[in-house]
Amino acid sequence: MTTSEQHILEVHNLGRNFGGIVAVDDFSLKVRRGEIHGLIGPNGAGKTTTFNVISGFYPPSRGRIVYAGEDISGRATSDLASLGLIRTFQGTTLFHELSVIDNVRLGRHRSAKASFLQRVLGTDRAVEQEADERAHEILAFLGMDGLAEELTANLSHGHQRALGLAVALAADPQLMLLDEPFTGMNPEETKRMVDLVNRVRDEQDVTIVLIEHDMQAVMGLCDHITVMNFGTLLASGSPKEVRANPHVIEAYLGSAA
């Protein structure tokens, strides 16, 4: 296997400025197919900016992003979604006034399986039916099929976050970028979400990169961790290696101080 077959994502010497602020500078990252990869670092380290550039929300100022062997630098989010690169957000982006199943159906349309006109006119019945079946399948996979017709606003926080995962899964991702999936969760909800993320990788064949501040969850879940500080690469390795790295300890103690 060549290195580009092994790595679903390669970020080469990425840079991103906002006016005079250098948010990300000469940052490189490689993500192997099938792994759960943590992107960590103190506040303001450049993690969210990196996600935004990879997922096409901002073009890079410098550097290159290669996904599944293809240079995707500066490509639009909708293009990337149809290639199987899907990103979730820290806050929930669900439609609270819609049912659970309708949210998942909408997630499927992000993968552009039907043309815009077909979607608006609802002319492609086969596409609609397939979206419906897949939406139920995903809810069942997440143990939420019993909630399919429930109003999203009525779900618990934990279920809303799991629904966010269902919406992302509906787009048939190969690579999912999860932005702080455990934020605002109690330990029990975090444990359930950790199990779900593991199952998404194991059973749905999705590679996962996640930004997260809950160190216990990150260390327990990730195969590989990349640490950023001041927009640059600070360390990269197994959870054990990263935890023992004096530069990482210093960066975290410094930020806590």
Ligand SMILES: Nc1ncnc2c1ncn2[C@@H]1O[C@H](COP(=O)(O)OP(=O)(O)OP(=O)(O)O)[C@@H](O)[C@H]1O
């Ligand atoms: N749209 C923007 N305009 C100006 N500056 C920005 C913008 N987005 C990010 N920055 C700056 O870039 C730097 C990196 O921010 P970023 O949000 O990427 O860090 P982070 O590691 O995700 O932080 P946190 O863990 O607090 O979310 C910060 O100094 C931030 O203020």
